[in-house]
Amino acid sequence: MAEPKGYVGYMIVGDKSVEFYRDPVMFVNKRMEEYDTRIFQSRILNKPTVFIGTIQGVQDLVGDCSHNFEMGYKVFMHGLYGDNAVFAEGEEAARLGQVLHSLFEPASMHLFNTKLKNLISKHFSNLDAGTEVSAYEQFKHFATELSFSIFLDVVPSHSAEVYDQLSQLITTHWHGIISVPLSLKLPYWGSSSGYNRALEAKGELLEIIRDRLEKANKGDFLHHISEAGFQNQSEVENHLLLFISALVPKAFASILTSFTLALSGHDKAKQRHQASIDCKYLDHVLLEVQRLWPPFFGGRRLTRKSCVLDGVKVHKGTAVVYMTNSAHRDPKVFTDPEEFKPERWDENGDELEKLLCCFGGGKRKCIGIHLIKNILKEVCTYLLNNYEWSVSDDQDLTYKWLPVSRPIGQLMTQFVSKGNQND
Numbered sequence: 001m002a003e004p005k006g007y008v009g010y011m012i013v014g015d016k017s018v019e020f021y022r023d024p025v026m027f028v029n030k031r032m033e034e035y036d037t038r039i040f041q042s043r044i045l046n047k048p049t050v051f052i053g054t055i056q057g058v059q060d061l062v063g064d065c066s067h068n069f070e071m072g073y074k075v076f077m078h079g080l081y082g083d084n085a086v087f088a089e090g091e092e093a094a095r096l097g098q099v100l101h102s103l104f105e106p107a108s109m110h111l112f113n114t115k116l117k118n119l120i121s122k123h124f125s126n127l128d129a130g131t132e133v134s135a136y137e138q139f140k141h142f143a144t145e146l147s148f149s150i151f152l153d154v155v156p157s158h159s160a161e162v163y164d165q166l167s168q169l170i171t172t173h174w175h176g177i178i179s180v181p182l183s184l185k186l187p188y189w190g191s192s193s194g195y196n197r198a199l200e201a202k203g204e205l206l207e208i209i210r211d212r213l214e215k216a217n218k219g220d221f222l223h224h225i226s227e228a229g230f231q232n233q234s235e236v237e238n239h240l241l242l243f244i245s246a247l248v249p250k251a252f253a254s255i256l257t258s259f260t261l262a263l264s265g266h267d268k269a270k271q272r273h274q275a276s277i278d279c280k281y282l283d284h285v286l287l288e289v290q291r292l293w294p295p296f297f298g299g300r301r302l303t304r305k306s307c308v309l310d311g312v313k314v315h316k317g318t319a320v321v322y323m324t325n326s327a328h329r330d331p332k333v334f335t336d337p338e339e340f341k342p343e344r345w346d347e348n349g350d351e352l353e354k355l356l357c358c359f360g361g362g363k364r365k366c367i368g369i370h371l372i373k374n375i376l377k378e379v380c381t382y383l384l385n386n387y388e389w390s391v392s393d394d395q396d397l398t399y400k401w402l403p404v405s406r407p408i409g410q411l412m413t414q415f416v417s418k419g420n421q422n423d
């Protein structure tokens with residue numbers, strides 16, 4: 001058993017948060033190279049933090065050793081979300097998980113499918129109408145409308161005013177969330193006007209949610225969530241607030257943007273064609289997209305009891321960050337880790353998929369997984385069936401990683417309808 005390499009330094013002066021938030025991937029790659037290990041320690045948000053960049057380390061963290069850790073998000077997000085499954089521990093987490101799983105199991109997907117198909121058609125049937133479109137913005141707009149529609153039954157054609165209000169409020173709420181890491185480094189930042197505005201937005205969002213719950217029709221998701229078995233109304237409202245959070249559409253837009261980029265251009269025409277006729281191949285393309293460009297940099301835990309992760313000791317009281325992007329490039333598991341190779345999933349794909357941590361893992365794995373897969377598959381199939389596409393060269397395609405991974409440029413993309421290719 002080894003101690004983690006690296007330095008945690010002294011309080012405040014030794015803090016590396018600024019360097020980390022500027023470019024998290026550069027931050028970790030530099031240290032993994034310098035210490036010649038994929039597990040190291042540093043000081044982030046003023047807390048000694050062990051960074052885990054191996055598949056085995058993440059498996060230990062979310063699997064057999066998970067009882068030694070608690071979730072590490074309360075300090076950033078609890079004020080702006082209130083109690084929900086993400087902050088719960090032990091039996092409370094298991095209870096909420098059970099209620100939520102019943103809402104998002106495969107058998108519940110019919111609740112979402114009609115709205116999903118209508119919105120795909122609305123947002124993507126005219127992608128070739130103008131010159132180029134910003135893929136990221138297009139997907140984010142679609143995913144935002146989808147989340148208001150499936151979770152709150154708010155659509156712009158019927159309730160334009162509420163829709164606009166919701167759009168503004170989740171943006172203000174979001175600005176409060178991203179201001180929090182700064183507040184942890186600079187005490188008193190938390191009382192800044194941005195954070196206070198976000199708290200007000202939270203109150204207004206909860207009011208809209210309450211109103212939508214009162215107007216719920218039988219058959220709506222709103223009705224199902226009310227009947228799902230939460231202990232009280234406030235639990236229902238807080239989870240709806242979590243689902244409509246701006247982070248979710250950003251995560252969808254991230255994956256769809258990376259998919260668009262990975263299969264863009266003339267040289268990818270064959271792969272696009274294969275993905276359009278072979279559902280399994282499309283699955284493998286999407287797994288490879290999630291492996292190389294997971295939307296979230298990773299996850300955070302706090303160590304309740306010292307333990308060992310992939311042979312490295314993690315001490316009680318330290319924070320642990322699992323780095324999805326690095327674990328997905330662990331050369332012990334993925335050969336040629338930097339290369340986009342959908343065919344790597346042909347053999348043992350199901351087993352290998354269990355090692356990905358794009359949606360977390362173990363008992364705390366993302367509850368929306370079936371819904372997410374459904375949405376990604378439907379959107380990508382629609383794009384593949386209807387368009388060829390390429391991205392313009394004169395934009396910055398280097399990836400940034402926060403708040404979600406995506407190219408720095410907007411990914412301006414030229415979609416050409418398959419029916420018009422020879423025009």
Ligand code: HEM
Nearest residue numbers: 085086243251252295299300358359360364365366367368
């Ligand atoms: C592309 C979109 C999404 C991505 C990339 C994503 C990713 C994740 C990840 C990585 C975790 C685990 C965090 C950790 O280990 O610390 C997680 C947890 C969770 N996700 Fe998602 N998620 C997405 C969409 C959704 C949706 C649509 C829902 C619900 C409708 C949802 C509900 C949850 C919940 C409730 C948890 C907490 C589970 C627990 O702590 O027990 N997510 N998600």
